Amino acid sequence: MPVRYICKNxxxxxxxxxxxxxxxxxxxxxxxxxxxxxxxxxxxxxxFQVPSMEDITFRPKKQLKVKVY
Incomplete structure (x- = not known):
């Protein structure tokens, strides 16, 4: 899972x-x-300011869809 730092503004x-x-x-x-x-x-x-817990988000990585024949 990548860690990204993004400007809040x-x-x-x-x-x-x-x-x-x-x-x-x-x-x-x-x-x-x-x-x-x-x-x-x-x-x-x-x-910049130190982020609070509300500023940190966790998102699951896109799941790979595999077709099974």
Whole structure:
């Protein structure tokens, strides 16, 4: 399941972690993402905040439909 960090204001995807081995560091924390971008969205300039539990969403990955003959 990918982990995506998205700007709350404009919806720009800031970071996406798709699989283990993608990079040396693994999944980045919200504070690391904030530090990487200087605390603001590079697209709209919105200042980042640490997300609350209401800001975090979990969605199941699309299931692959297989036809059996």
């Amino acid at each position: 404009c919806g720009t995807e800031l970071y996406k972690f798709e699989r283990v081995g993608q990079d040396f560091y693994g999944v980045r924390t919200p504070s690391e993402i904030k530090a990487i971008f200087g605390g603001k969205c590079h697209h709209c300039g919105h200042e």
